[in-house]
Amino acid sequence: MTRPRPREDSRPRKRRKGRDQCAARRRDGEQCLAPAVEGALVCRRHGGGAPQVQIAARHFVLLEAHYTAVREWEEARGTPAEFDALCRWSAAERDLFEYEVKLVRLAVLRARVKRLKAEAVPSPVAG
Numbered sequence: 056m057t058r059p060r061p062r063e064d065s066r067p068r069k070r071r072k073g074r075d076q077c078a079a080r081r082r083d084g085e086q087c088l089a090p091a092v093e094g095a096l097v098c099r100r101h102g103g104g105a106p107q108v109q110i111a112a113r114h115f116v117l118l119e120a121h122y123t124a125v126r127e128w129e130e131a132r133g134t135p136a137e138f139d140a141l142c143r144w145s146a147a148e149r150d151l152f153e154y155e156v157k158l159v160r161l162a163v164l165r166a167r168v169k170r171l172k173a174e175a176v177p178s179p180v181a182g
């Protein structure tokens with residue numbers, strides 16, 4: 056069995072600003088005090104409920120979990136906790152991979168819809 060290697064691009068980007076508090080500004084110019092959606096920069100009221108934001112936020116959460124699992128495994132190397140850390144890393148890697156496969160499928164479907172819309176003959180009624 057070969058030992059899995061950490062992914063080169065597994066370090067999640069820093070999102071310190073929006074992690075706990077929405078990064079959006081209110082109409083009065085003050086910062087929104089609502090909590091940001093997990094993995095996103097904004098709260099639900101400021102776009103955190105939009106599908107594209109939720110998709111990106113979920114991806115970020117999985118990336119972060121994977122990165123954390125890799126770090127924990129590296130710290131646990133040579134200790135009795137190594138195997139459990141390796142199992143958590145493996146699970147995080149699987150979850151991230153499965154989500155990224157979904158993202159690719161989504162992109163393929165979106166491209167297909169775009170192509171079909173471009174090919175569609177305009178309706179004489181809807182004109």
Ligand SMILES: [Zn+2]
Binds near residue numbers: 077098
């Ligand atoms: Zn907000």
